[in-house]
Amino acid sequence: MTETRRIAFTLNGEKREFTVSPDEKLLPLLRRSGYKGVKSGCSEGGCGVCTVIMDGRAVLACLLHAFQADGREVQTIEGAGDFEAPHPFQKALVEENAVQCGYCTPGMVMAAKALLDKHPHPSEERAKEYMDGVFCRCTGYEKIWSALRKISAPAGGQPHGS
């Protein structure tokens, strides 16, 4: 058996401690700790459905080692919103009927949250830069894109502005 170590990080605003092995990735740690909203699609950084936010940046939980989260602040889909108070992007996704199978949706939400936390009214190019890492095979991205632009397009009548 490999040696284990204790790490601690803030998870959705709550200080948590975990026992991990040096080679364990953040994704299995989160899932075995009950954060089942974080999805697994390829475990090699190819699809983005496991996207979480670490210290304000969208990161791939399948590529990070769990110990890399030590001392950091991690947000998962479970912290993004709930039935009573969904995140505006979650609400927009529902309104635009942008959720099909929903397997990529947590990753899309976290990518969008990382974007909107920093850039509430991003340019089209910046929005695509943030959202590009999460694959969706169901929607063709069209309605996910319109949900995002609905809540974030720059004011002043330039929804397709730079």
Added chain:
Amino acid sequence: MAARNFRIVNKSVPKRDALSLALGKPMFVADLAPENVLCAKVLWSPHAHARIKSMDISAAENIPGVEAVLYHGNVPRVPHTTAGQGYPEPSAYDTFMFDSKVRYIGDRVAAVAARTPEIAEQALAAILVEYEPLEPVLSMDEALREGAPVIHDEPEAHILIPVPYEPKRNIAAKVGMDHGDLEKGLKGADFSFDRTFETQYAQHTPMEPHVALAYLDAEGRLVIVTSTQVPFHARRIAAQSIDIPVRRVRVIKPRIGGGFGAKQEVLLEDLVGMLALKAKKPVMLEYTRAEEFVSARTRHPMRVRLRTGVMKDGRITAVGMDVISNTGAYGSHGLTVVCNTGSKVLPLYKAENIHFQGTAVYTNLPVAGAYRGYGATQGYFGMEILVDEMAEAIGMDPLEFRLRNHIRKGEGSPVFQALGEGKEGVEQKIDSCELDRCIKLGAKEIGWRRRKDHTKKKGRLRTGIGMAALMQGSSVPEIDMGAASIKMNDDGSFNLLMGATDLGTGSDTILAQIAAEALGTDMEHMLVYSSDTDLTPFDVGAYASSTTYLTGTAVQKAALKVRKQIIEVAAEMLGKPPSEFDIIDSKVVAKDGSKSLSFKDVALRSLYATNQFQIMDTASHITHKSPPPFSAHFAEVEVDTFTGRVRVLRYVAAVDCGTAINPALCEGQTEGGVMNGISYALTEEYLFSKTGKMLNPSLLDYRIFSMRDKPEMKTILVPSYEKTGPYGAKSVSEICINGPAPAIANAIYNAVGVRLRTLPLTPEKVWRELQKMQPAKITVTAG
């Protein structure tokens, strides 16, 4: 015909599970695994074709933490098909849980269940296998060569239905038809063509790879929770492979992370089931992404030879289609996919002389199966390019040429009658067709009139516009059945119980819309549960573009029966005959306006007060036709003549799916199909080593399109009213994946004069063709 005045139907109500999914609630198979679940892993064949001379699993079994090891020596040997189709399946019984022969790199050799993934991997490494490599068959031509190695030499290989099946010649299926005289039609034509098109290996890549979980319940029954499009077929086929009665198995389908046909396949259920029976503990098997590429299912690669004749006035005299389809190592969907290449493509254009021959061959390559479009995708690639070529030869606008020749309302096709799924087809006349309007509205949206001939284009970057016309079907007529039950609760709400499988399409929502419309209630009062073989009535599952048209009608029938019961109880309560009542907004209202009762009043009376009974009913439906949805697609591309790179700038899809039960979800199906089709057209492709090993089984190396790749997309829903469908609905799920490959290929030709007939349409292929042309003058030739 325009949509009727509906209350709930034809409205874009939110998908009922959308918020829960967006919140990341635990709804998928892997989210539901108990903490003590064992991890299953599979040992895959490293050989394309080999006999297993000997195997020793004892070392693996002795590793602490290993709870079960399966291989051909300790499991039942039951020939079956993994194709999740109705019984008797029109696919060959050529598969075993494990066999002493392996037939492709990625074939099953053994499976283990262990306490941790690490121990499972260790166990796989400890299994000793001695192989006797055989000569592999790595192409369709090699498969058909006289004296080629026989892939299925086992005596059990057979097919249940009376169709040609010749495993000794590597032929998994054969189907054909002739109407009129092809040769005569070709000879009599002003221009005749003979073209061959090739399509590639591609994968569905659902974001959730295949996953299944099995455990024994308190009574010792086997429960399989699985990501499947076909829970009832999964129950039947898993029980068959494990060799236990169907009644010993319960299959539960939670939310599904996409399927697109990949999950119309019973791939993992028998393995996890057998492992759970052996270990007597819960077991879960999750495919890795690499396993999803290599050992799940793919789109059948095809070679499609098309011969056509056309008169100067635009009349098509003959269409001949000869298809060779590569079904890989097993014949899953081998017959029906290649049959569909003819049956969903050939009826679109009228011709006096029609020939079709489809042959599916075995190779020692990954296994093909059902994939959205189901053979039509491969057929339309060639057909819609050739339609453009024919139009060009006679100097007619390809748009006009399509308008002139496509099938119309009131017309039939000899193809409908001749080609069914494993048997003769069903004769049908088209009752709803708005393809004309689809073509015209789409053309207007893309700006067809500004389209110029490629010879008039200059500069490094050149744009072009191309189009394609399409049809598909809605359900498999006279074969597939869907059923639904509806029961009323105390508060006037309803449980809608269905075997139909929402794999992300939104069928739970649209079927609830249909029920709410028929019952006279709203979406809030509809509680939907699908699918559980113990709790919900039978349904063939989500395939063949059937759920809305087939199960939707079952739901509508069940709802109308429940509606009648509600009115009867209210009539009894109010002392008037049922004929004097109507239902308006969840109330039973006397037609003269004098009295009304809420659904709650009716429910409480029926459950607790007088003449108590459960207001509830069940209805089943089979269809007698398969009304095609129609669509016209338009692509505008930009070709970089220096690099051959093709960018899709704009894409327009105009779709006649009958009444759109939920327009936003119909748009979603269209946009998703189009995007998948664009990605398939431009980049997606399996690459193989010389030994038949897939070289790019990763989303990093097999690229699917992302948000940045999305062109400007426009979906136009063009309503028609299909009187045999629920509230006028047909289907929408598959058709639109068929358009991008030909529309983009035609747009590339319009931009730079390069005709590509092999998918994908890569920069290298475009560039090579451009090199051949330059500096020679670009010329237009008829065949």
